[in-house]
Amino acid sequence: MTDSEKGKNNYLLYLEDVSKSYGSKTVLNDIDLAVRQGEFCTVVGPSGCGKSTLLRLILGQEQPTGGQMLMQGKPIGFPGPDRGIVYQRYSLFPHLSILDNILLGKQLSRSILRSIRNRKNDREEALRYLESIQLAEHAHKYPHQLSGGMRQRVAIAQALIMKPTILMMDEPFGALDPGTREMMQILILELWEEYNMTIFFVTHDLEEAVFVGTRILVLSQFYTHEEDYVSGTGKGARIVADHPLHGEKALSTKVKTTAEFGQLIQEIRSQGFDPEYLQNAREFNLKHPDSFITFTEIP
Amino acid sequence: MPKKRSIFLGLHADPSPGLRLLLAILPFVLLLSVYVVASEIRHKANPHDKLLPTISKISKAFQKTALEKNKRSGTILLWSDTKASLKRLFIGISAASVVGLVLGLNMGLLPGARNLGLSFVTFISNIPPLAILPILFITFGVDQLGKIMLIFLGTFPLITRDIYLAVRKIPRENIVKALTLGASQAGVIYRVVYPQVIPRLVDTVRLSLGAAWLFLIASEAIASQDGLGYRIFLVRRYLSMDVIIIYVAWITGLAFCFDLALRKCVAFRYPWYNPKADN
Numbered sequence: 001m002t003d004s005e006k007g008k009n010n011y012l013l014y015l016e017d018v019s020k021s022y023g024s025k026t027v028l029n030d031i032d033l034a035v036r037q038g039e040f041c042t043v044v045g046p047s048g049c050g051k052s053t054l055l056r057l058i059l060g061q062e063q064p065t066g067g068q069m070l071m072q073g074k075p076i077g078f079p080g081p082d083r084g085i086v087y088q089r090y091s092l093f094p095h096l097s098i099l100d101n102i103l104l105g106k107q108l109s110r111s112i113l114r115s116i117r118n119r120k121n122d123r124e125e126a127l128r129y130l131e132s133i134q135l136a137e138h139a140h141k142y143p144h145q146l147s148g149g150m151r152q153r154v155a156i157a158q159a160l161i162m163k164p165t166i167l168m169m170d171e172p173f174g175a176l177d178p179g180t181r182e183m184m185q186i187l188i189l190e191l192w193e194e195y196n197m198t199i200f201f202v203t204h205d206l207e208e209a210v211f212v213g214t215r216i217l218v219l220s221q222f223y224t225h226e227e228d229y230v231s232g233t234g235k236g237a238r239i240v241a242d243h244p245l246h247g248e249k250a251l252s253t254k255v256k257t258t259a260e261f262g263q264l265i266q267e268i269r270s271q272g273f274d275p276e277y278l279q280n281a282r283e284f285n286l287k288h289p290d291s292f293i294t295f296t297e298i299p
Numbered sequence: 300m301p302k303k304r305s306i307f308l309g310l311h312a313d314p315s316p317g318l319r320l321l322l323a324i325l326p327f328v329l330l331l332s333v334y335v336v337a338s339e340i341r342h343k344a345n346p347h348d349k350l351l352p353t354i355s356k357i358s359k360a361f362q363k364t365a366l367e368k369n370k371r372s373g374t375i376l377l378w379s380d381t382k383a384s385l386k387r388l389f390i391g392i393s394a395a396s397v398v399g400l401v402l403g404l405n406m407g408l409l410p411g412a413r414n415l416g417l418s419f420v421t422f423i424s425n426i427p428p429l430a431i432l433p434i435l436f437i438t439f440g441v442d443q444l445g446k447i448m449l450i451f452l453g454t455f456p457l458i459t460r461d462i463y464l465a466v467r468k469i470p471r472e473n474i475v476k477a478l479t480l481g482a483s484q485a486g487v488i489y490r491v492v493y494p495q496v497i498p499r500l501v502d503t504v505r506l507s508l509g510a511a512w513l514f515l516i517a518s519e520a521i522a523s524q525d526g527l528g529y530r531i532f533l534v535r536r537y538l539s540m541d542v543i544i545i546y547v548a549w550i551t552g553l554a555f556c557f558d559l560a561l562r563k564c565v566a567f568r569y570p571w572y573n574p575k576a577d578n
């Protein structure tokens with residue numbers, strides 16, 4: 001085993017030169033990314049730049065067109081219990097009660113016999129999770145009887161009970177009102193600390209990304225040669241910025257009003273979200289110690 | 300002052316519960332009275348009129364077919380006909396549901412099965428079932444099997460296609476979610492997809508029952524020794540409108556009850572399926 005291969009295995013998640021095209025349309029172009037255990041990565045970028053696509057690739061729901069994707073040193077396969085997911089919608093099973101939704105993972109991953117034997121323990125565990133998301137009294141309702149915020153809390157508990165190596169979330173709070181949203185941000189931070197999780201969190205809300213994450217990734221269009229600059233978009237997106245964020249999470253929403261907070265958001269907005277502003281791939285703002293970029297020849 | 304809502308007319312009407320019941324009954328009462336009056340008029344002109352038998356004639360016929368044993372067969376005709384017909388209907392539609400469910404699930408979930416089956420089932424579903432009735436009678440005999448096959452062939456393509464659509468409508472996210480919860484492929488089918496399409500199956504079967512009755516009666520009319528359709532077409536020869544009316548009303552009542560029962564079954568057992576529906 002070479003040194004570089006050992007290096008890759010030290011990361012929880014390692015992507016190199018990952019690209020994804022749909023037909024002739026390139027969505028992701030040479031994504032390089034290394035994530036360590038315990039990081040809370042937030043991914044932002046303009047709408048349609050491929051955030052959800054990146055998440056689907058890591059999830060195994062779709063296969064990349066090219067590149068290498070490793071999880072704990074092993075190639076990423078089809079969706080499995082090591083990668084949990086919370087979508088903006090459709091995470092819950094409409095035909096199951098809230099309690100059964102949370103229990104489902106426990107039952108699916110066991111044989112019928114063992115899940116009958118462990119029934120009582122599993123139920124207690126599920127109820128504990130329900131309590132931690134403050135929905136214990138709704139255990140026997142169906143998803144359609146809950147509000148959007150409650151449903152997302154259930155979806156989070158449903159994913160957490162499987163103790164996934166990495167939890168992925170695609171705009172999980174996108175449809176919530178600002179108040180509920182803030183409560184959910186604090187909840188997810190508490191759970192992240194409590195369970196020592198690794199989280200990969202896609203959002204279109206910059207403030208949210210900077211507030212909850214320990215690391216922010218900006219996905220956007222870019223250029224490598226001057227002539228591309230004129231032709232503009234269509235080359236696909238890359239990680240154009242990769243910042244570490246304050247490591248110790250202060251579980252207070254007060255930071256949102258500080259000047260640095262606002263400044264960072266402004267900086268990211270101008271780098272990643274201004275359609276007039278394309279960055280040269282050699283000038284990306286890759287401040288995070290683990291960030292790297294490989295210059296494979298881009299045709 | 301809030302505007303008063305009308306009790307019957309307009310978009311914002313709000314009939315009281317009593318009025319609602321009255322409104323629901325009204326068309327039936329109207330139909331019945333028109334019939335009684337028309338039959339009265341015809342009998343004045345010709346006491347032996349057969350076309351619109353009077354209520355007393357109908358009740359006499361009811362006595363004969365539904366309460367007394369028939370002298371020749373030794374059974375109560377309405378019951379023995381109902382039993383024979385329902386047996387065919389039940390076997391035919393059950394087979395169609397099972398086959399439709401299995402095919403629909405497989406075609407909806409497995410790309411291989413989809414490519415294999417979809418265009419074939421679509422093709423089959425375009426065969427007019429009554430047109431192949433002679434073939435069915437020749438192949439499966441004019442006895443039970445031919446009739447059951449007609450009901451089966453007439454309803455299973457639609458059930459299959461509907462279940463297929465229902466499976467395809469389950470968001471991909473929902474299935475990926477199940478996989479991330481450790482589901483095997485069988486787990487996805489039996490714990491996630493199958494329970495979500497069962498109420499849809501009940502609904503489809505409910506709507507297919509109309510077609511099933513049509514095929515049943517058509518096949519009984521053409522070749523049979525018993526059954527509701529057979530009896531109707533038999534007594535037609537003697538212009539026994541009274542018996543026909545009793546049989547038609549009975550079939551309609553049965554079909555209505557099946558529909559109601561299946562609807563209630565969905566509402567009661569699968570409350571998540573149609574959370575807003577109130578009918």
Ligand SMILES: Nc1ncnc2c1ncn2[C@@H]1O[C@H](COP(=O)(O)OP(=O)(O)OP(=O)(O)O)[C@@H](O)[C@H]1O
Binds near residue numbers: 048
């Ligand atoms: N199955 C597909 N076939 C073809 N094109 C696709 C497919 N899925 C996504 N795309 C394209 O890929 C691009 C990125 O889509 P994606 O959903 O990843 O964007 P996103 O960054 O998540 O956007 P948003 O913030 O709006 O959710 C879009 O331009 C979309 O049209």
Ligand SMILES: [Mg+2]
Binds near residue numbers: 051052053170
């Ligand atoms: Mg998206």
